[in-house]
Amino acid sequence: MSDEFDAVILGGGPAGSTVATLLAQAGQQVVVLEKEHFPRYHIGESLLPATVGIFERLGVHDAIRDSSVLKPGGKWLYGSDEVPGDFSKYDEQATFKKTPYSYLVDRAIFDRILLDRSADCGADVRYGHEVTDLIQEHGRVTGVTAADESGHKAEYRGRLVIDATGLGAVIGRRLKLRQPTVNQRMGIYAQYRAEPVRQDAIDGWFTGQMFYDGWTWLINLPDDTISVGVVLPVERFRQINANPGELLDRMVRENVLLKNGMTPNPERVSEVRVTGNMGNTSKQLTGDGWVMVGDAGFFIDPCYSSGVHVAMESGTMAADTFLAQPNDAPIPASAFRQYESKLWNHEKYVTRMVEAFYMASRNTSLQKMIVTMQDSFLKSLRRKFVTFVGGDFSKNSGYISRVFLYSKFISWLFPNNTTRPENRPDYLIDAVVPFEFAVTDDKPTRRKVA
Ligand SMILES: Cc1cc2nc3c(=O)[nH]c(=O)nc-3n(C[C@H](O)[C@H](O)[C@H](O)COP(=O)(O)OP(=O)(O)OC[C@H]3O[C@@H](n4cnc5c(N)ncnc54)[C@H](O)[C@@H]3O)c2cc1C
Structure with a gap:
């Protein structure tokens, strides 16, 4: 039957x-x-x-x-620079002109x-x-x-x-x-009871901070909790002598965005969850x-x-x-x-932009270029970027392909301008990254932490 x-x-x-x-x-x-x-x-x-x-x-x-929570846009911290993606600054191709905002849910x-x-x-x-x-x-x-x-x-x-x-x-x-896609990354995340301290987070902006090949996020949720997460390569996590809960709690204590973005000593109110091989x-x-x-x-x-x-x-x-x-x-x-x-x-254009994102996470010259794009004469490029991050992934395909190729070119031209913590001790202080942990041969601990 x-x-x-x-x-x-x-x-x-x-x-x-x-x-x-x-x-x-x-x-x-x-x-x-x-x-x-x-x-x-x-x-x-x-x-x-x-x-x-x-x-x-x-x-x-x-x-x-x-x-x-109403979300006006997203903001990224690259070292000491901040790059906002304000949804109201879309270009003429955007499909979301009538609703240039979204939500944190x-x-x-x-x-x-x-x-x-x-x-x-x-x-x-x-x-x-x-x-x-x-x-x-x-x-x-x-x-x-x-x-x-x-x-x-x-x-x-x-x-x-x-x-x-x-x-x-x-x-x-x-x-x-x-x-599986070529670059395997994992996410470790939990919710904390705390007040947001950064004005952008209070105002509903997604906030993220890049570090070498990875990033953290801080999101102000509607029920007075804050969502916190870290994304990093699976291989990198394998080299870290910490379980996911220890890693996340340490990021909360020491990462610039997280430690300065919430009231001190936030209480973790959820289990620590892991998505591997995303x-x-x-x-x-x-x-x-x-x-x-x-x-x-x-x-x-x-x-x-x-x-x-x-x-x-x-x-x-x-x-x-x-x-x-x-x-x-x-x-x-x-x-x-x-x-x-x-x-x-x-899939093609999101993949290209994701690759460009991680190239920027590794290269300071690329980061400077992105920060410069906010200046007046390049504002139209910035608007194309906002249209993409607003969800119009297949519009402005020529622009996306150019971003991808320029990112590759700049990374190739300036290989030494890297955000690798061992090359940039100042950057390490700004954005504590898993490189600080002892490297071991241990397999990653995937258990959930209560
Ligand atoms: C670390 C991380 C952070 C993320 N952050 C964001 C973000 O900020 N914004 C964003 O837009 N996306 C984000 N995502 C992605 C987002 O979670 C997913 O893209 C989204 O939930 C996909 O929706 P879906 O309906 O396809 O699948 P899902 O939301 O996963 O829904 C699938 C449903 O199918 C059910 N199901 C599974 N197997 C079976 C089965 N055998 N039989 C019956 N039911 C089944 C599940 O219970 C589930 O309810 C993030 C993902 C990760 C890993």
């Missing part, structure tokens, strides 16, 4: 709930199989202005605004608002249902098997199976399509009977806070593509060609 739907959606994060709401609003029969019960914790608290239009389309903007609340909306619109949302297998017939995916919490398994079939399981990536793993992509994003949305397709790096936007934009595009197909017929892979090519563009 199996239940029949128009679409079977795996996972109820932002990607899954977006597609579920849009299909249900159009009268389609959809089921969402979500293994957790909401509200549940999730990382990804800093959002982009390009997503606000999607909130409006889904009918959730008011609820999100009421439960969030508690994902437990945000994700619940989105999935409640799907249910209100008629989606059949089943919490505590873990997808365990794909059903394939004659080379096409026709459904899935999911287990409820009592272990009872059932089959769910549909014209389309939409994988929105995030890094769980059910289809990518089952069909062996997953592939960069993943897929050999393909669609196939006969299935499509991937959000992180299930690819996730490059959190440095541009791009994840939730890609999740919700891909959810929107997948829903629109589905609705353009004739009713009652199975959906062929060819229907999603445009979808796939648009998402590959996002």
